[in-house]
Amino acid sequence: MKKFATLILLLASIASATAQIRISTDKTDLILQVNPEGRLYQTYLGAKFQDEKEIGNLKWDEYAYEDGLDCKRGGEAYSTEGNEDYFEPALGIVHSDGNRSTYLYYKSHEQKSIPGGEETIITLQDKVYPVTVKLHYAAYAKENIIKTWTEISHSEKKPVTLTRYASAMLYLKRGSYFLTEYHGDWAMEARPEVECLQYGKKEIETKQGTRAAEFTYPLFKIGMDGAAQEDSGEVLLGTIGWNGNFRFTFEVDNHNVLRILPGINPFASDYKLAPGEVFRTPEFYFTLSAEGTGEGSRSFHDWARAYQLKMGGATRMTLLNNWENTYFDFDQQKLSGIMKEAKKLGVDMFLLDDGWFGNGDDARSGDSAGLGDWEHNAEKLPDGVPGLVRAAKDAGVKFGIWIEPEMVNPQSKLFRKHPDWAMTQPAREAYHFRNQLALDMANPKVQDYVFGVVDNLMKENPELAFFKWDCNSPITNKFSPYLGKDQSQMYIDHARGVYNVMERVSAKYPGLPMMLCSGGGGRCDYESLKHFTEFWLSDNTNPVERCFIQWSFSEFFPAKAMCAHVTSWNRDASVKFRVDVASMCKLGFDIGFQDLTESEIEYCRRAVASWNRLKPVILEGAQYRLVSPFESEHMAVQYVSQDLCSAVVFAYNLFPRFGEEPLRVKFKGLSPDKYYKVCEINLESGEDESDYDFDGQSFSGHYLMNVGLNILGAGHMSSNVLELNAL
Numbered sequence: 001m002k003k004f005a006t007l008i009l010l011l012a013s014i015a016s017a018t019a020q021i022r023i024s025t026d027k028t029d030l031i032l033q034v035n036p037e038g039r040l041y042q043t044y045l046g047a048k049f050q051d052e053k054e055i056g057n058l059k060w061d062e063y064a065y066e067d068g069l070d071c072k073r074g075g076e077a078y079s080t081e082g083n084e085d086y087f088e089p090a091l092g093i094v095h096s097d098g099n100r101s102t103y104l105y106y107k108s109h110e111q112k113s114i115p116g117g118e119e120t121i122i123t124l125q126d127k128v129y130p131v132t133v134k135l136h137y138a139a140y141a142k143e144n145i146i147k148t149w150t151e152i153s154h155s156e157k158k159p160v161t162l163t164r165y166a167s168a169m170l171y172l173k174r175g176s177y178f179l180t181e182y183h184g185d186w187a188m189e190a191r192p193e194v195e196c197l198q199y200g201k202k203e204i205e206t207k208q209g210t211r212a213a214e215f216t217y218p219l220f221k222i223g224m225d226g227a228a229q230e231d232s233g234e235v236l237l238g239t240i241g242w243n244g245n246f247r248f249t250f251e252v253d254n255h256n257v258l259r260i261l262p263g264i265n266p267f268a269s270d271y272k273l274a275p276g277e278v279f280r281t282p283e284f285y286f287t288l289s290a291e292g293t294g295e296g297s298r299s300f301h302d303w304a305r306a307y308q309l310k311m312g313g314a315t316r317m318t319l320l321n322n323w324e325n326t327y328f329d330f331d332q333q334k335l336s337g338i339m340k341e342a343k344k345l346g347v348d349m350f351l352l353d354d355g356w357f358g359n360g361d362d363a364r365s366g367d368s369a370g371l372g373d374w375e376h377n378a379e380k381l382p383d384g385v386p387g388l389v390r391a392a393k394d395a396g397v398k399f400g401i402w403i404e405p406e407m408v409n410p411q412s413k414l415f416r417k418h419p420d421w422a423m424t425q426p427a428r429e430a431y432h433f434r435n436q437l438a439l440d441m442a443n444p445k446v447q448d449y450v451f452g453v454v455d456n457l458m459k460e461n462p463e464l465a466f467f468k469w470d471c472n473s474p475i476t477n478k479f480s481p482y483l484g485k486d487q488s489q490m491y492i493d494h495a496r497g498v499y500n501v502m503e504r505v506s507a508k509y510p511g512l513p514m515m516l517c518s519g520g521g522g523r524c525d526y527e528s529l530k531h532f533t534e535f536w537l538s539d540n541t542n543p544v545e546r547c548f549i550q551w552s553f554s555e556f557f558p559a560k561a562m563c564a565h566v567t568s569w570n571r572d573a574s575v576k577f578r579v580d581v582a583s584m585c586k587l588g589f590d591i592g593f594q595d596l597t598e599s600e601i602e603y604c605r606r607a608v609a610s611w612n613r614l615k616p617v618i619l620e621g622a623q624y625r626l627v628s629p630f631e632s633e634h635m636a637v638q639y640v641s642q643d644l645c646s647a648v649v650f651a652y653n654l655f656p657r658f659g660e661e662p663l664r665v666k667f668k669g670l671s672p673d674k675y676y677k678v679c680e681i682n683l684e685s686g687e688d689e690s691d692y693d694f695d696g697q698s699f700s701g702h703y704l705m706n707v708g709l710n711i712l713g714a715g716h717m718s719s720n721v722l723e724l725n726a727l
């Protein structure tokens, strides 16, 4: 009996020593395997296997090479500093005795159901140092998204120092790799740039500490064997859930294998990990599409709506914002007038922006004072926020409010009372970005205060319907008074402090819609979006620029998360063009009636009504990007309802050349067998007739997708919107 039990144990240990771990969605397989020495390797990342038995053909050393060494290297699932691999590691630990080497061995793994898929947790341990690493992979079957993160802990006698802590490590073995990164600046958000990755390292990183995405965005895609195409070819789209400093490392090794390491940027961030403490990395989200970027984007949209966005399944409100209209120059009476304009437009809500708080010398009459003092300005708003909520109610719209709770102006009561709550250097003159300082979010008392900004407003005004949470500065004066002598965790603790508050707010107010904003589109990460219903893409609302910006962000985010407002930027563009561009996202306005004619107001009113009717298609439907502004002087974007019975097509002409004859546009995603009536909507005036000769006609989905329609024109900054309904 004893012999038998020993045999079983032996068999079990042989099985586990070579265990193959399959992480699958409906379309993708990520396969890992334990080698005979007990180390864990990636053996495959690609299209899902049809015949499970064939996975057995994969060997643990699919990505490993001998290279003249006595051992093989390359392909380790979570490569560590000090091992036999000579490239960038996922994990770097300086142990408490100063040794810098870590080797991880497979210990166990489990797979459990989660909503929408399966989570795999693999436990790895070092044999020399008591270090444990847990790799987490949550695979969402239908949506074809894999979410990965890592937990690192140890039980050494003293703290260890983490110098590298990637969220995951992935390998691709293809002929060539084309990276698309997205960089920019204020009003220049998410400009894609493509390059072929050659031997060596390419890093995309930010060091701004907060509002991570000002100069570069936590988004990338890798086109395999050619630059990423919209509807064909293999593409990996990835993004990280981290507002703080992030880094994506892409390293092509000497065997032309691409290694991808997404994670927190270790810049100035050696992390002292105490025994027993668990270091959890941010989540990294990716999808592998065999049919170009378009399919990858639809995967992200479906997954975000179902599992990630705050109130992902709920609809969204249209709004009128006052920022571009009034800036800081308003009072209660003016706002009451704008609320009536909101009602006339037919939007759901009025959103009051910056400038409603601070008093006396600290009044927020410009951007140099008042931040931090979250009580209403008594001169501008004698009846306070409750008075505004009442006025909005009287006007028949909901009321939302702007805050920037993580920041402070030195010219404020808060700063005078708690100078040590702001990030400031003890012995240097402070430098400011937009006259403000970041609060020290590592400090739990500051976190309580920031939470209180939302909580107090909600307690006083339970009918507040919406918050816009802004963040207009990176961390300047990089010193946390709370952390004092040891600043090595400043960046990480700051970002964690911000998330901690966001989490507390969404836990207490789960039904409160909130817009994530950061001096334009400086924040757009999927960790924050667990707590926000939508985000602000850019202060650049010139509709021509917006075509490009919205196209880029739509590669990763669904229309319902992307706020687009009609403003007076680019008055040369017609109001129709401005409204039509904003209508492909979550529609809003930031314009005063003094800047609109009666007929323009009427156009906006009708466009809001048709947008409301089409909300289920635009917000919940599948998006197809038909014509790219990056490749032509036009843009066309289509949305198809989940039941394939309705669709909307937005067609935009930017600056076509004289005599240009655009190609017919082939629609996508329709049912080939259904017949659709095609009607142009949002015509400039109620009496206008469409210029399209096919207006009001019906076509089969097959025709529309294979022959297409001439929907693009020659006018500069002109647009058309088509509604399709199955007969």
Ligand code: DGJ
Pocket: 323, 353, 354, 402, 470, 472, 517, 518, 519, 520, 521, 536, 538, 539
């Ligand atoms: C930056 C935002 O992007 C704007 O929409 C506006 O809210 C200002 N901040 C207010 O200061």
